[in-house]
Amino acid sequence: MSSTTTADHHDEHHDHGPQKGLARWLFTTNHKDIGTLYLWFSLIMFFVGGFMALIIRAELFQPGMQIVDPMFFNSMTTMHAIVMIFGVVMPAFVGLANWMIPMMIGAPDMALPRMNNWSFWIMPFAFAMMLGTLFTDSGGPAGGRTLYPPLVLQGGDSFAFVVFAIHFMGISSVMGSINIVATIFNMRAPTMPLMKMPLFVWTWLITAYLLIATIPVFAGAVTMLLTDRYFGTSFFNAAGGGDPVMFQHIFWFFGHPEVYILILPAFGVVSQIIPTFARKPLFGYASMVYAT
Amino acid sequence: MIKFKPVAVVALIGCLLTLLPMRLMAGWDELNMTQGVTQVSQDVYEIHMMIFWVCCVIGVGVFGVMFYSIWRHRKSQGAVAATFHESTTVEIIWTAIPFAILIGVAIPSAKTLIAMEDTSNAELTIKVTGYQWKWHYEYLDSGVNFFSTLHHDHNAARQLGADVDLSQFEHYLKEVDNPLVVPVGVKIRFLHTANDVIHSWWVSDLALKKDAIPGFINENWTVINEPGVYRGKCAELCGRDHGFMPVVVRAVSQDDFASWLQQQHAATDSPKSRQAVSTTSSNDVQPQRTAVN
Numbered sequence: 001m002s003s004t005t006t007a008d009h010h011d012e013h014h015d016h017g018p019q020k021g022l023a024r025w026l027f028t029t030n031h032k033d034i035g036t037l038y039l040w041f042s043l044i045m046f047f048v049g050g051f052m053a054l055i056i057r058a059e060l061f062q063p064g065m066q067i068v069d070p071m072f073f074n075s076m077t078t079m080h081a082i083v084m085i086f087g088v089v090m091p092a093f094v095g096l097a098n099w100m101i102p103m104m105i106g107a108p109d110m111a112l113p114r115m116n117n118w119s120f121w122i123m124p125f126a127f128a129m130m131l132g133t134l135f136t137d138s139g140g141p142a143g144g145r146t147l148y149p150p151l152v153l154q155g156g157d158s159f160a161f162v163v164f165a166i167h168f169m170g171i172s173s174v175m176g177s178i179n180i181v182a183t184i185f186n187m188r189a190p191t192m193p194l195m196k197m198p199l200f201v202w203t204w205l206i207t208a209y210l211l212i213a214t215i216p217v218f219a220g221a222v223t224m225l226l227t228d229r230y231f232g233t234s235f236f237n238a239a240g241g242g243d244p245v246m247f248q249h250i251f252w253f254f255g256h257p258e259v260y261i262l263i264l265p266a267f268g269v270v271s272q273i274i275p276t277f278a279r280k281p282l283f284g285y286a287s288m289v290y291a292t
Numbered sequence: 293m294i295k296f297k298p299v300a301v302v303a304l305i306g307c308l309l310t311l312l313p314m315r316l317m318a319g320w321d322e323l324n325m326t327q328g329v330t331q332v333s334q335d336v337y338e339i340h341m342m343i344f345w346v347c348c349v350i351g352v353g354v355f356g357v358m359f360y361s362i363w364r365h366r367k368s369q370g371a372v373a374a375t376f377h378e379s380t381t382v383e384i385i386w387t388a389i390p391f392a393i394l395i396g397v398a399i400p401s402a403k404t405l406i407a408m409e410d411t412s413n414a415e416l417t418i419k420v421t422g423y424q425w426k427w428h429y430e431y432l433d434s435g436v437n438f439f440s441t442l443h444h445d446h447n448a449a450r451q452l453g454a455d456v457d458l459s460q461f462e463h464y465l466k467e468v469d470n471p472l473v474v475p476v477g478v479k480i481r482f483l484h485t486a487n488d489v490i491h492s493w494w495v496s497d498l499a500l501k502k503d504a505i506p507g508f509i510n511e512n513w514t515v516i517n518e519p520g521v522y523r524g525k526c527a528e529l530c531g532r533d534h535g536f537m538p539v540v541v542r543a544v545s546q547d548d549f550a551s552w553l554q555q556q557h558a559a560t561d562s563p564k565s566r567q568a569v570s571t572t573s574s575n576d577v578q579p580q581r582t583a584v585n
Contacts, residue, residue: 071532148490148528148529150489150506151489151490154489238505244490244506280373283376284378284379285378
């Protein structure tokens with residue numbers, strides 16, 4: 001006891017360690033804590049999305065209708081896709097990036113630790129908003145994960161919640177990406193030029209740019225859906241001079257890069273693990289970087 | 293304990309694999325993509341099989357080298373990791389080979405795609421309109437038109453759910469009240485559009501699939517070689533009963549088609565039988581439950 005008191009007063013700036021309990025996780029700016037939060041969130045969403053998949057497969061076990069209403073079935077397929085893409089795969093890789101990138105490039109933490117905290121804590125609210133629509137009278141979104149109009153505009157008011165949820169997920173992803181880009185460009189160890197970075201860092205750098213380039217386009221597309229539905233515009237309504245196919249083009253401007261967003265970090269993981277366990281350097285590092 | 297030489301094990305597995313096809317081939321046609329009954333569907337099938345075998349060769353080659361390397365150079369056999377790590381020659385080779393393979397499969401694919409788009413010189417034009425959740429067919433040359441809806445008995449069975457013996461239906465949920473009747477050996481042009489949301493008219497035996505978009509008209513064509521009944525579905529999520537708006541195409545001889553068309557005309561001309569015709573199409577339509585909204 002007495003030794004602690006003596007130790008305390010000559011070091012005003014010593015580390016108090018993490019806060020205790022919930023506050024630690026709510027207010028953390030530690031990249032490993034935030035990485036852990038992302039990974040736990042991803043795992044929980046994996047079970048939520050997986051449960052939806054089980055409902056889908058149980059219904060498809062036999063032809064015809066057995067277990068659920070077709071509208072609920074459609075809303076399961078829709079939500080399953082959105083949960084798995086935005087709630088499982090993307091946060092899982094952001095979690096890995098948070099954990100690994102600072103350590104791989106010799107940085108003490110991410111470049112923007114408070115934004116890091118914020119970009120995680122938006123996600124639970126976004127998903128609560130989207131999943132909560134399942135418990136409303138009009139049910140969850142049932143227009144398919146690609147949200148094609150005019151079908152998606154027929155849904156109940158869950159549609160507005162989904163659009164706002166997508167906006168929040170998008171803001172979270174873009175902030176996470178900005179953080180990763182800033183970290184990689186500004187916080188590398190002095191002896192690490194770009195072409196010496198681990199491949200996982202390279203794949204995440206490209207992924208982050210793809211996210212920054214495509215998520216705002218997707219956000220714009222769902223906003224146009226929102227104004228078509230509630231404010232009388234006709235972006236995608238042929239009767240008003242619009243074009244339903246234009247939505248598909250705008251959606252896939254996001255959707256196609258999105259598949260690379262989902263797979264590139266995984267390629268990076270593989271390119272770290274195989275050389276490590278094969279005990280030899282990665283073959284063709286430079287070509288791998290250019291291919292990324 | 294009996295020790296097998298690796299070569300002997302591989303040979304044994306090889307022998308067993310050659311025996312497998314006899315049993316497996318029985319269900320092969322069910323499992324594989326349909327060859328269909330049109331020239332285009334035959335072409336599509338051949339491209340599919342060609343690419344399938346190309347993939348098989350690539351798969352066996354890549355995984356063969358990979359598994360062999362893992363097995364041959366394992367640590368317990370005293371393998372020491374090599375340290376070489378760059379080779380421009382190898383990079384160029386394994387970029388050029390996939391490029392050549394892609395060009396190789398792109399040429400026949402492009403030929404077939406171009407053929408699919410050529411709707412010129414059609415002898416018969418049918419407008420197909422997607423509705424939630426039924427199809428409307430209109431023979432533009434003769435004015436005959438009708439709705440095609442999930443067959444009433446099938447609809448009743450699926451609404452009642454588990455209490456119905458489904459084995460009484462040969463094509464459960466794939467039967468309609470009024471099938472589309474078309475002649476064989478005639479080039480038919482289809483015009484696709486929709487009334488409410490996007491649908492997609494899909495019949496795999498005819499290698500036909502086209503989005504039906506409200507406000508826009510897409511087209512495709514076919515020449516059916518064999519008479520028969522060909523079944524399809526809506527292939528674009530269109531709401532609650534997306535899974536319950538089947539497509540049935542009955543391909544008949546040209547003479548039978550002419551007399552069928554005559555019959556339809558007679559039916560529409562006399563008011564009494566028009567009633568009969570329209571009841572089959574409208575009574576079987578389930579009450580329009582607008583999805584929501």
